[in-house]
Amino acid sequence: MTEGARVGAVAVRVQGLWKRFGEQIAVAGVDLELPAGRFIGLVGPNGAGKTTTLSMVTGLLRPDQGTVEVVGHDVWRDPTEVKARIGVLPEGLRLFERLSGRELLAYTGRLRGLPGTEVDKRATQLLEVLDLAGSQHKLVVDYSTGMRKKIGLAAALLHNPEVLFLDEPFEGVDPVSAQTIRGVLERYTASGATVVFSSHVMELVESLCDWVAVMAAGRIRAHGPTADVRGTAPSLQQAFLELVGANDRDTSTHLDWLGGGAR
Numbered sequence: 152m153t154e155g156a157r158v159g160a161v162a163v164r165v166q167g168l169w170k171r172f173g174e175q176i177a178v179a180g181v182d183l184e185l186p187a188g189r190f191i192g193l194v195g196p197n198g199a200g201k202t203t204t205l206s207m208v209t210g211l212l213r214p215d216q217g218t219v220e221v222v223g224h225d226v227w228r229d230p231t232e233v234k235a236r237i238g239v240l241p242e243g244l245r246l247f248e249r250l251s252g253r254e255l256l257a258y259t260g261r262l263r264g265l266p267g268t269e270v271d272k273r274a275t276q277l278l279e280v281l282d283l284a285g286s287q288h289k290l291v292v293d294y295s296t297g298m299r300k301k302i303g304l305a306a307a308l309l310h311n312p313e314v315l316f317l318d319e320p321f322e323g324v325d326p327v328s329a330q331t332i333r334g335v336l337e338r339y340t341a342s343g344a345t346v347v348f349s350s351h352v353m354e355l356v357e358s359l360c361d362w363v364a365v366m367a368a369g370r371i372r373a374h375g376p377t378a379d380v381r382g383t384a385p386s387l388q389q390a391f392l393e394l395v396g397a398n399d400r401d402t403s404t405h406l407d408w409l410g411g412g413a414r
C-alpha cells in the first residue's frame with residue numbers, strides 16, 4: 152500500500168482557494184479534503200470551475216489565494232515533491248506530436264528519471280493494456296481523440312504516481328476505449344492509489360466513483376461518499392440537478408420558434 156493510502160489519510164487538502172480572471176470569479180473559496188485510496192469524481196456544470204480547480208491543485212495555475220497540499224506536500228512550496236507523486240491528464244492535452252506513442256513514453260520515462268529498461272517494460276505493458284500496441288510506432292499527430300487520451304493516460308501512469316488527476320478523461324472516447332480506460336483506473340485504485348477526475352457525465356461518475364465533490368459557480372455544493380451525496384434522490388444525476396438548481400430553471404418561454412418544419 153502506498154504512503155497516501157493509509158486508512159483515513161488525505162490525498163489532497165485544499166484550503167481557501169480563489170481564482171479570478173478579470174471580472175470572472177472562477178473559483179470562489181474552495182475548501183476540500185479528498186480521501187486517499189478512493190475513486191473521486193469532481194462534477195459540475197459547464198463553467199463551474201472544475202478545470203481551474205484541478206489546474207491549481209496540480210501546480211499548473213497559481214491561485215490568487217489559498218493553499219493546496221497533495222499527500223502532505225504543499226504544491227507551491229514543494230513542487231518537486233508533489234510532481235514526483237502525481238500524474239496528470241490535463242484538459243486540451245498537449246503532446247509531442249512528432250513522436251510515436253512508444254517514443255513519447257520513452258521520453259516521459261526518462262524525464263521522470265526512470266531507468267531505460269524499466270521504462271521499456273512499463274511502456275510495453277501500458278501499450279498492451281490500453282490496446283495501443285498496434286499503433287505504438289505511429290506518430291501521435293495521427294492518433295484519434297481516444298488514442299490521444301489513452302497515450303496521455305499511459306504517460307501519466309508511467310512513474311506509478313500516488314494520485315492521478317484526470318480532466319474529462321472520457322470526453323470524445325468511444326465505449327470500447329472508455330471500458331479499457333476504466334479497467335486500468337479500477338486496477339490502479341484497487342492497489343491503494345487515488346484517482347481524481349472531472350466530468351459532467353453523471354452516470355459514469357455514479358458507476359465509477361465511491362466519493363464525489365459537486366461544484367457549481369466556483370464553490371463546492373456537496374461532497375462525500377457517492378451514496379451520501381445522492382441521498383434519497385433516485386440517481387446522482389437527479390441529486391446533482393437539485394444541488395445546482397437546474398430543476399428550477401424555466402425553459403418554457405425559450406426557443407418557442409423551434410419545432411423543425413414550422414417557419
Ligand SMILES: Nc1ncnc2c1ncn2[C@@H]1O[C@H](COP(=O)(O)OP(=O)(O)OP(=O)(O)O)[C@@H](O)[C@H]1O
Pocket residue numbers: 172175176177195196197198199200201202203204351
Ligand atoms: N484563462 C481564463 N481566462 C478567463 N476566464 C477563464 C479562464 N479559464 C476559465 N475561465 C472562466 O472561469 C470559469 C470556470 O471555468 P472552468 O474551465 O474552470 O470550468 P469547468 O467547470 O471546467 O467547465 P467545463 O465543464 O465547461 O470544462 C468560467 O466562467 C470560464 O469562462
